[in-house]
Amino acid sequence: MKKLPIILLMIHLIIVCLLPMKCMADDVFYVDTDSPISLMIEVLPWDIANQIIPNGKIFTVIDVETGLQFKVQRRAGKNHADVQPLSLEDTKIMKKIYNGRWSWNRRAIITFVDGEMIAASMHGMPHGAGAIKNGFPGHFCIHFLGSTTHRSGKIDTIHTLMILKAGGKIEDYLNELDPYELIKIFATAVNIHDKEILTHTIAKTETQLKLTTILNELTYLGITHMSFLPVEDLNEQILVEIPVEVEFNLANKGKGKKDINFVIRRDSLIDRWYIDGQSFIKEF
Incomplete structure (x- = not known):
């Protein structure tokens, strides 16, 4: 070969x-x-x-x-x-x-x-x-x-x-995304089961192992509605909470629908955005 x-x-x-x-x-x-x-x-x-x-x-x-x-x-x-x-x-x-x-x-x-x-x-x-x-x-x-x-x-x-x-x-690409685009890429990475891209979207935390377990079980994540604010309103923020309606499939529980509050944060105004893994764990 x-x-x-x-x-x-x-x-x-x-x-x-x-x-x-x-x-x-x-x-x-x-x-x-x-x-x-x-x-x-x-x-x-x-x-x-x-x-x-x-x-x-x-x-x-x-x-x-x-x-x-x-x-x-x-x-x-x-x-x-x-x-x-x-x-x-x-x-x-x-x-x-x-x-x-x-x-x-x-x-x-x-x-x-x-x-x-x-x-x-x-x-x-x-x-x-x-x-x-x-x-x-x-x-x-x-x-x-x-x-x-x-x-x-x-x-x-x-x-x-x-x-x-x-x-x-x-x-480099993720560095330029606003929080709404980041959530879409996160959902896409879940659906194509790409752990490398997922890793780049989530803030590194001590709960990374538990988050990995959940993501392994989450076989589908579809966004049905997302509440948007003007992107310029986020310029002075380091943490935003974005309500998102999703459809999902968990390998051990089956299909479902729910409202998720994605917490998106960054370390400073000049840093890139990350999805807060701890808050995502709580949602699931």
């Missing part, structure tokens, strides 16, 4: 957080400045990635969590890359990444093409047409920063989170 080479692992662990980034408006959050160092992991916008990986291009996909890698070819796609595994062996590796079952779940990946490492996100569900004899019934999608779905033409939030995770930029 193809594993992530040691040199790439070292690069991912050591220099991924050194990339200079700048914030952008709306849903396109970060863009790297041009860098001559080809083996840095870059978080590039779709219009640039689209040129680097044109139709017909063969490149390597590296799964961030498992280190497994496989080759693919881009075959189509206007708003993102529609790709196919290059061979039967590549299909087997991709399926192993998804624990032997195809899934729409998004995963953080690194695309390695012509010496460049670019942060991206893929799902694992064959769909549509496929032309390569690889045992893969169709194609799958790879998203880069700012790319959109073909059907809705909108940016997929989970793909964006996975791209930032692959590029080591989740913390």
Whole structure:
């Protein structure tokens, strides 16, 4: 089985957080400045990635969590890359990444093409047409920063989170969120069972172990209503309490609905916001 080479692992662990980034408006959050160092992991916008990986291009996909890698070819796609595994062996590796079952779940990946490492996100569900004899019934999608779905033409939030995770930029992104956006990302992280993102949203406390237990049992958290104040009203606050109506599913108790008061706090006016884990424990 193809594993992530040691040199790439070292690069991912050591220099991924050194990339200079700048914030952008709306849903396109970060863009790297041009860098001559080809083996840095870059978080590039779709219009640039689209040129680097044109139709017909063969490149390597590296799964961030498992280190497994496989080759693919881009075959189509206007708003993102529609790709196919290059061979039967590549299909087997991709399926192993998804624990032997195809899934729409998004995963953080690194695309390695012509010496460049670019942060991206893929799902694992064959769909549509496929032309390569690889045992893969169709194609799958790879998203880069700012790319959109073909059907809705909108940016997929989970793909964006996975791209930032692959590029080591989740913390940078969360640093810019207001309390309302933070709650939405928290709920998303619960639903995709991503412990790394969850860890970054919650303030570290002595009750972390108990909170982890609750989050392991919380398999779904849907926001049905949230009370909003103007964001500028929060500028002079270090603690806010936000009423949120949620639907949820607990593995040991089943489905339910309730009102939750999320306590969001920060250490000073210049620090980022965190969800208070102790208050969340009390709610559940």
